[in-house]
Every structure is written in C-alpha cells, then in structure tokens.
Amino acid sequence: MLFLFQISPAQSAPPFFASSTRFPPPAAALRPLHLAPFFAGASSKGSGVTAAASKLPITEVPELSSLLLFVRFPGGVCEGFDFGGGSDVGGGVGEWGVEGADLGLLWKDFCDPAAWIFRGRRIADSAGVWGLDGSDDFYEERGIIVLRLGEDRSLRRTFMAAKRKKEMTEEARSPEGRLSPFPDEVLEHVLAFVKSHKDRSAVSLVCKEWFNAERWSRIRVFIGNCYSVSPEILVRRFPNIRSVTLKGKPRFSDFNLVPANWGADIHAWLVTFASTYPFLEELRLKRMTITDESLDFLARSFPGFKALSLVSCDGFSTNGLASIASSCRNLAELDIQENGIEDLGGSWLSCFPEHFNSLEVLNFANLTTEVSFDALERLVARCKSLRVLKVNKNVTLEQLQKLLVRAPKLTELGTGSFSQELAPRLYAEVENAFSNCRDLHTLSGLWEVSSLYLPAIYPACVSLTFLNLSYAVLLSTDLAKLLPNCPLLRRLWVLDTVEDKGLEAVGSSCRLLEELRVFPADPFDQEIVLDEVGGVTESGFIAVSEGCHNLRYVLYFCRQMTNAAVATVVRNCPNFTHFRLCIMSPHQADYVTDDPMDEAFGSVVKTCTKLQRLAVSGLLTDKTFEYIGTYAKNLETLSVAFAGSSDRGMQYVLEGCPKLRKLEIRDCPFGNAALLAGLERYESMRSLWMSACRVTINACRLLAREMPRLNVEVIKEDESDDTNAEKVYVYRSVAGPRRDAPPFVLTL
C-alpha cells in the first residue's frame, strides 16, 4: 500500500479523504509534482539509490531519516526512489524542486525489508527534474494512492520554514550529517493517514524519530492476544489511543475446549484505560470475559465512548447492556454477536434515553429475549444515521416492515423471524419496504424463512454483496430462485440444506463470488439417511468452483469428499487465500478410493500460492504436512484435528512455513519432539494450541525454560495423570507469565 500525500494549498481539490484500498477518483488531474529538496544532498541525477544502500537493513541505520519512495508495480516488484536524506545513503536521485508548497511523501508496505529494491527510475522526466506526472489514474495503475490534504495553512508554513532553514544551513552541514527532513508535527500529521497496523508497525521501526512520531500519532491499537502485552506497557507506549481491539481466549474456546473462568478478563484493562485514555471511543473484544460490573464501569468512565463490539465474549448479562444504553450518550455502535450472554430480558433496549439519537450500528441478533418493539421502533425512528440494524428472532415480519419504513437507508440488515402468517396486503407492504432499501449491501437473519415469503426480499437484493443465509433453512429450489436477484454477490453463507443442487445454482448465478461458507444444519447427525437429507458433497463443491472463479475464501462442512474433487476445485480457483474444509467424521478417507486425503490438501497448497489460512480434515498422514511445509509459504493460520501419523507431521509445518502465526492442533499423535521442534519458531508466532496430543508436562517445562519470552501454559483438569499435558497453550509475551491464571492453568 502506498500513499502519496500532496499538500495542495491552491487547489480546489476536496478536503482530505481517508485512505482506503480503493483508489478514490481524482478530483483533478495531478499537476506535475516537484518534490522538495528538504533532503540534503539531493543533487545527482541518474539512477538513484545505489545498490549499497539496499543492503542496509533500515533499522540498522539509526538516524536514517530520508524518505523513501517506493512504487509497487503490478506483479509485486518494488522499485525504490530515494528522495534524498543524505548523499551517503544513496547518492540522491536528482533534483527536486518545490512549487508552491507541494510535498510528496511515500511509504511502502514495510513488512518485508528484504523485498526493497533500491533502484531508482524516473517515472517522468520533465525539465530534468524528477516529477510525478500524469493523472491519478496513472498512479493508480502503478499502485500509488493520491491523497490531497487540502488547505492547511499552518502545515504549509511549517514546510516553508523548514525549507528555508535547511537552505541556510546546507553549507554548514557536514557531508556525513543528515537533517531531519520534516518537523515532527508534519510527520505526525501525515502519519495519521497511515492506518494499517502493519504499516504503522513498520513505520515505527524506521528510526527513533519515526518511532516517536508513530506512537504519538497512533489512535488505534489491535492486540491479537491480550496476554502478549500488559495494560501498563500499552499505555506507556501509546498515549493517545481512542480505539482498542483485543482478542482473548484461544480460538478453540468457541468449541468448548477451554474451561470456564480461564481468564481474558477485560476489567484490569478498563481500569488502566480510565486513567490514561479518558477519551477512549471504541472497544472491540473477541473471546474476552466482561462482566456487568465492567460494562457499567465502561459506561461511566468514558464520556465520549462511541462503539462497543463484543464477539464471542462471555460473563455479562443484558443488565450490562442496560448500563451501556443508559449512560453512553454518544454511542454510535452497539454490536453484540454470538456471546455467552445471560439474557435476562429485553428491557435493556428501553434504557436508551428518549433524546438519544446517535446510533449508527445496532446488532442484537443473537439475543434470545424479546425487546420492546415500541422502544425499538422509536429508537430507529430517531436515529437518523442508522445504517446497520440486525434484530433478533423475536421481531416479526410485520414489525420489521415498520422498522424498514423508518430506516430505508440501511446498508446492513439482519431480519428477525421470517415465518409469520401474513395477509396478502401485509405481505405487499413488506415487499414494498424491502424494495425501498436500495442501499443494502448486507442481509442476514431470515430465521425460519419459508419459501412463500422469501421473494419479498428480492427487490432489496439488487446491490447485495454479502448474504448470510446460515440461519435460514432453505432448499435448493429456494436458493435457485433467490440468487439471480443478487448479481453483485461476493460473500454467501448458507446451510447445507440447499444441497449440491443449491450449490450448482450458486455456481451459475454468482459469478463474482469471492467467499462461500456452507454450514451443517445438523452437525451431529451421523445416521445415514437418504433423500431429503440435506448435506453437500464433493459435487456441490466442484459446481461452485466451476462457476465462481474469483473464489478466495471457502468454509465447507461435508460428510464426504474425494482427493480428485479438491484437486478440481483448486484447479478452477487457484486464488484461495482461506481454505477450510471440514469433513465431519474424523479420520474419514476419500470415499471413492479409500485413500487418505493427503493429495487433496497437497493440491491445495501446491496450487494456491497465496494461501494464508488452512483447516484440514479427513484421514491424513504425515504426507499432508510434508506438502504444507514444502509449499504453503504464505500460510499464517493452520487448524489441524484428528490428523497425522507422527511427530514428523508437525515438524514439517514448523520447519517449512515461515509466515506461520497461529497453529491450533487437537487430537493428533504429535508429541514432545514435535513440540520442541518449534522452539525457535514460537516467538515469531502469535500462539500455539495443542490439545489431546501426546505432549508431556515435562516437555512443556523444558520449552518454558529454554524460551523465557514465551508463556507456556498447560490446562489440567484431570488430576489423576501427572505427566500428560492435556491442553497446551504457548504464546509470546512481553508481559511475563500470567498473574491471573486459575488453578487449572499451570503457567510454566
């Protein structure tokens, strides 16, 4: 991702717009941009930075403060253009002139310094100066985003002053010296537009000045494992945070593999935030524990609080939601998903004060008790900015129609129950309400939908990009009639009741599809039944792949699969980044050949070179893991269950996948040798989970001793066996061992 910031004081260009991955349309053609000689020594023409500079890892040049221009061309080649910053860095790249107060500043995705190619190249050469010529399209094609910062007089003045100062001192400067090209405020100002966490991390590694500028200007922080860092460390480094995202328990806690009261309680964080981030606005938690007391504390401690998102969390009840509703005056987002929430009743919704009207996002789809419809309707009516509304099952069709009438500008809608018996006139009103929702791009809910009423949503589907039917029991005929109404669909979630025939309809109707998730309607049903059975097979998978060549994300639950089918699927769709196949019976072989499913996943990793996430299933030997280690060089997340033959399997992965960050394993014959094979790897990973494997506690102790910056935890519920490590959780941390571990968690 590259950003080109142009400060254009004299433009009629619009005020700055936030960076995004979609190139914004240019307001006007870009004038030739002459870049300022803030960088000393920018004098030589020619090919730019020399090869010598490219061998220097950027972090080993502590005072390096030149700004490096990189262009990422399609195909991934990066070419570097040094703006200067010291002739010894690279000899400069030419003359930079300044026109008005224009300034160009670019970054590259810094994640992989080894990929930097310092090879200057002129993009345009007018009047002997380096310039960036052409319209925004020109740059867009070359991966440069153009942002205009608009009129900012103070910033201009700062630049001009810095430039003059630099010009004066140029002679005095030693050849070895380097001047900081920017005053700090400028850098911070510009850094505000760098939003990606990875980019910001990389920026902070460039040099001390950039580190400081980054930490002062950062307002958002993402912590993938709440125990990897402590609240104190966080607030010490970042003083101005307004948005915190925290993830807690290991992912397998979603499937009841982590005992209750394991930890990941938010309260200590909130207490720290209350004193250092009084302006905290957003809190997004996943798999954390949060009590009603904490919610109450949150509501009272942060007057500007705007957004609360709780996904797969537990520990609270609807009383906590009532605190939020009644006390957060500026709340814009309340998003409660899939939580272990104690639902004591729907009166929390009525706690929003009568004058409260700032809500933009409201999602209570997974709550089970009924809210007061009257209160809901009034809330929706007065929150004019509401764009996301996801109600729960108790809201009827008739009620939904009333809500839609009040909020036709919704972009995301989660319906309630769709099964009410409707008089024709009422049905027409529902259909009408849906047809007024022209901005809808996401639709979900649809509990208990019947074929009769499904057509009511057709008019709203015209601009849908995400359709979540995973709570709707639909048959293939329903789906086949629905999908042609959704030509722009990119993400589709369905239940396997649609069967292979339904997936054929997906293949033929959803040409733009990028993501498909097929969930099992009856996951525990193992009896063999024929007809009317629901369930998808390898045929459905192939059918989708034949029609949807843009597929990059699949989650597929099935009861039978073949190696050949998977090979066909990835041949048709080689661009998978996320491939999660769940053959629901453990150890199930290819049902046609009775071979293990090794070749299936072999074909996945060989063909899908961009694969980031993989979940394997079926009967698998070590061969699967050998394939993964050999080919899956971009793999970041791997989930393994009931697979493998020996320690070698896990070793292949640890040795072969350089980008691995999360490894979760259950019920596999991997033992101590496998665990310890990853000794050197775990610090570059977020975490490792191993349960029901063959690891002993002593091996865990050894690992903990050898790698002090890892937290090695063993969950032990079975008192009888002293040596077996039932569940092992290993993660890197700068905060040291947990101090809040419950008795069944051994922190080694």
Add this chain to the structure above:
Amino acid sequence: MAMELELGLALPSVNFPSKGLGLDLNGEASPMIAAVPKKKRSVADAFAGDNTTDTATLPLFVWDFADDGNNNKSAYSCSLEAFCDLLISDDDNGGSRSTAPVGWPPVKPARLKAAGGTRYVKVKMEGVAIGRKVDLSLHRSYATLLDAVDRLFTRNHHVEAAGDLTLGEDGASLPTSHFRTFTYQDVDGDWMLLGDVPWETFVKSAKRLKIHSSKE
C-alpha cells in the same frame, strides 16, 4: 463376518465405503492412527473386551466411543454407521448426537442453537436399516405427512403399502392390510403417539418419528 451382514441389508450406496477401512480383525488396517483419547474406549474394548488401545494391530474400527453417561455407546464414524446399527440394538437412544468428540464438528454453539429451527426429522421404520428424513415444514397436516412417509418407505424399501392411512384415535393407522403405529419423540425425549396434539404443536416439538409395524 460383519461384512456379509452389512452387504445383505445395506442399500448399494456411496455412503458405505467400508471396503477400504481395513476391516481385518487380525492384520493391519490402512494407515489410520486412532488418536484415541485416554478416557474413551475403542470398539474393541466395547465388543471384544480383550484389546487394549496400544496393541500392535490397530483397532477394528477407527472411532471413538464417548460414554454419554447413560452407558449409551454408538459410533460416530459415519462410514460404519449402518454396520453399527446392526450391532447395537436400535433402542432409540437419541441417535448419535451425544457421542461426537467434544467440540466436533467445529460449529459454534450460537449457530447450533439458532439452526435448531430445522424442521427435518428422521423417520425410522421398524425392520428397515436405513432411516429417512422428512421436512415437517413442507406439510400442513398429519395426512400429507403420513402420505409422504408411506411413499418414502414403499418406494425404496419394498415395504408393502399400507393402503388407506388414516389415524385412529389411538394414533394407529387403519390400513387395510397392515397395522402401523406412528410414534414420535418430542423435545423432552418422550415417545408419543402421532395425532394426539394439534399439528402446529407437533411440528414444533417432534424430533424424530418411528413407525412400528405389526401384522394384523
């Protein structure tokens, strides 16, 4: 031994891939390593009683038994389900819902609760190994349901048609040649006679159907 029984009663179907699973009591099975957690018993323990989990020969079937507390054990291995049905009496122990490993398949609880709106129920006819499934939401009354069920079995299992199927007061059909008793298991696990409650109530509470046939 087991194979013959299975072939005899099973329909030819891709759902029976038993041939490749190394059903050899003595020799090696195909490379399947049963990652059998300590607490769970292999089928060998359950049936032969004299195998341990770490013998050189692999267990006969690759599956795990979970004791659900009621001493009900049935295999979760889909591929051997029918065989298992023959071994274990079909005593309506609630099916195999309770015997999958913890947290498997990996479906989030919220999703399970919500998708419980499925109206598919299994239908088993006494004496027929293969169960069927019907979608109750496609029917509006007992009459259409019974009709559909009857057609399912007669069409595929060469079961004699029951003729005129109407429910008597006691829930038993009144066919011309066969008595069939239709029962269903409700949410509480109790077996009830079909027809006792209004249709809507039945649809909401029925979990599975069973057809008992007894000749007149």
